[in-house]
Amino acid sequence: MPMIKVDHLERDFVQQNIHWWKRTSTIVHAVRDLSFAVQPGEIFGLLGQNGAGKTTTIKTLTTLLLPTAGTAQVNGLDVARDYKAIRQHINFIFGGELGLYRRLSARDNLLYFGSLYRLPLPTLAKRADELLALVGLDNEAERLVETFSKGMIQKLQIARGLINDPSVLFMDEPTIGLDAMSVQNLHKIILQAKQKGTTIVLTTHYLHEAEVLCDHLVVIDQGQKVAGGTVAEVIDAGQKQVPDTAITSLEDAYIALIEGGGTHDPRHLGNH
Amino acid sequence: MIHVIWETIKVQMKNSWARPMFRFTLVASPVLNTVLIYEMFLHSGRHDATSYIILGSGLMGLWSSICFSSIGDIARDRYMGVLPFLFTSPSNYNLLIVAKTIGNTVLASLTLVISAVTAAGLFRLTLQIPHPGLFIAALLVTIAGFIAISIPISYLMLLSRKTGLYMNVLDIPVTLLCGFVFPLSMLPSWTRPISAVLVPTWSTRLLQLSLRITPDWPAWRTTLLWNGGLIVVYVGLTALFWRVIEHRVRQQATLEVNE
Numbered sequence: 001m002p003m004i005k006v007d008h009l010e011r012d013f014v015q016q017n018i019h020w021w022k023r024t025s026t027i028v029h030a031v032r033d034l035s036f037a038v039q040p041g042e043i044f045g046l047l048g049q050n051g052a053g054k055t056t057t058i059k060t061l062t063t064l065l066l067p068t069a070g071t072a073q074v075n076g077l078d079v080a081r082d083y084k085a086i087r088q089h090i091n092f093i094f095g096g097e098l099g100l101y102r103r104l105s106a107r108d109n110l111l112y113f114g115s116l117y118r119l120p121l122p123t124l125a126k127r128a129d130e131l132l133a134l135v136g137l138d139n140e141a142e143r144l145v146e147t148f149s150k151g152m153i154q155k156l157q158i159a160r161g162l163i164n165d166p167s168v169l170f171m172d173e174p175t176i177g178l179d180a181m182s183v184q185n186l187h188k189i190i191l192q193a194k195q196k197g198t199t200i201v202l203t204t205h206y207l208h209e210a211e212v213l214c215d216h217l218v219v220i221d222q223g224q225k226v227a228g229g230t231v232a233e234v235i236d237a238g239q240k241q242v243p244d245t246a247i248t249s250l251e252d253a254y255i256a257l258i259e260g261g262g263t264h265d266p267r268h269l270g271n272h
Numbered sequence: 273m274i275h276v277i278w279e280t281i282k283v284q285m286k287n288s289w290a291r292p293m294f295r296f297t298l299v300a301s302p303v304l305n306t307v308l309i310y311e312m313f314l315h316s317g318r319h320d321a322t323s324y325i326i327l328g329s330g331l332m333g334l335w336s337s338i339c340f341s342s343i344g345d346i347a348r349d350r351y352m353g354v355l356p357f358l359f360t361s362p363s364n365y366n367l368l369i370v371a372k373t374i375g376n377t378v379l380a381s382l383t384l385v386i387s388a389v390t391a392a393g394l395f396r397l398t399l400q401i402p403h404p405g406l407f408i409a410a411l412l413v414t415i416a417g418f419i420a421i422s423i424p425i426s427y428l429m430l431l432s433r434k435t436g437l438y439m440n441v442l443d444i445p446v447t448l449l450c451g452f453v454f455p456l457s458m459l460p461s462w463t464r465p466i467s468a469v470l471v472p473t474w475s476t477r478l479l480q481l482s483l484r485i486t487p488d489w490p491a492w493r494t495t496l497l498w499n500g501g502l503i504v505v506y507v508g509l510t511a512l513f514w515r516v517i518e519h520r521v522r523q524q525a526t527l528e529v530n531e
């Protein structure tokens with residue numbers, strides 16, 4: 001049984017447009033008819049341009065958003081209906097500097113977010129220390145997060161994401177803005193988590209990263225899947241888009257797929 | 273569950289105290305309010321002026337702290353990007369909001385002490401408390417009432433990103449409508465129904481009653497019943513609306529700032 005099953009998922013947003021005398025709304029189709037499956041213990045990549053629907057998909061899978069249509073399941077549980085049961089077993093990391101209490105220390109952040117998963121205090125304190133050491137922040141544990149660099153914040157985010165030892169970890173552009181050393185360190189942590197059996201769903205704009213880490217991936221364009229499979233299968237799919245050009249890397253394939261598949265306007269559908 | 277509540281209260285207090293604006297609202301604001309209300313009542317000739325000066329400025333500070341913290345915390349959590357993590361944690365988000373509100377209200381109760389100290393230090397005014405037991409009971413009911421009113425407001429703030437606007441809109445009107453700084457009889461009669469459904473109105477009344485030398489038991493009973501009844505109504509409505517709010521939050525994606 002797949003750990004994650006997304007079946008004809010659709011997600012619309014209502015965008016309000018305020019004028020002087022009236023308010024209109026536009027429906028934006030962020031995700032359209034998206035289907036894929038993620039096997040237990042694999043690293044699965046979601047690739048796509050900005051606004052392609054990757055983050056919306058992750059937010060739906062992490063129970064932050066309700067699907068507009070279609071279904072999504074995590075460990076056999078429906079994200080719309082069984083969201084409380086799902087939350088115990090997952091965690092997520094968003095790229096960037098948000099997601100932590102900046103006026104608390106690194107350790108206090110981990111202890112607090114860990115307490116939300118109802119871990120016993122001794123276990124939690126031990127786990128927080130282990131994770132701080134894992135991400136290389138053990139010497140900065142008592143420093144306030146507001147004094148941290150971007151890279152340090154991102155490392156702490158990763159520790160926060162692992163605090164409940166999740167079965168599924170969602171990572172939305174986790175390496176954005178990190179230096180080469182930090183990226184390499186993060187890749188090691190991701191692979192370690194995989195070795196422990198954690199299923200990882202990753203979005204990234206760095207195609208080399210996807211090539212190195214992902215067992216399977218899907219390429220999304222304007223809310224729709226344009227290709228999916230192993231890296232080799234996606235490269236094949238890209239080659240089919242441009243038979244006259246030799247496609248040898250995921251990056252070439254990705255560009256071919258996006259340029260060949262970008263025929264829809266996701267921000268369409270009229271006023272209400 | 274107790275551990276989650278306790279940790280949330282601790283984190284809330286640390287976070288609030290770390291904010292200069294909160295410290296200003298908590299410490300400087302009651303001092304300034306005490307001076308202002310003292311000047312207002314200076315030539316009023318009212319026998320209960322001292323209670324309005326001390327309790328009024330304390331309650332004003334308490335409400336402002338709650339308004340700008342319990343309600344503003346939703347906005348701050350949203351801007352810091354922690355709201356999605358709190359909302360999707362296995363701990364019930366209701367519990368977290370309750371714990372945050374308790375943390376803020378308990379910390380904000382310090383405004384009452386600061387007002388009393390200011391009034392004593394600057395104007396040699398002291399609050400005569402003939403029945404300390406009754407006063408403490410009234411104070412506890414007041415804190416419960418303030419917690420009860422700020423929880424549903426916090427919930428509603430989950431649905432909107434305009435929290436800054438709402439907390440500013442709520443601050444002064446509640447102060448006026450609940451009679452913190454002057455008797456409600458001074459307001460036009462059409463405001464009475466609004467005052468009556470706000471639990472701080474009855475909390476303030478209870479505090480005033482607790483300062484009487486001879487307790488007015490029938491008035492105590494009525495006021496206590498209003499307090500208790502409104503707290504139950506607020507909690508009931510909150511519980512009733514929570515499922516709807518939770519659903520709408522997931523439907524409308526209001527947990528994060530607009531990009």
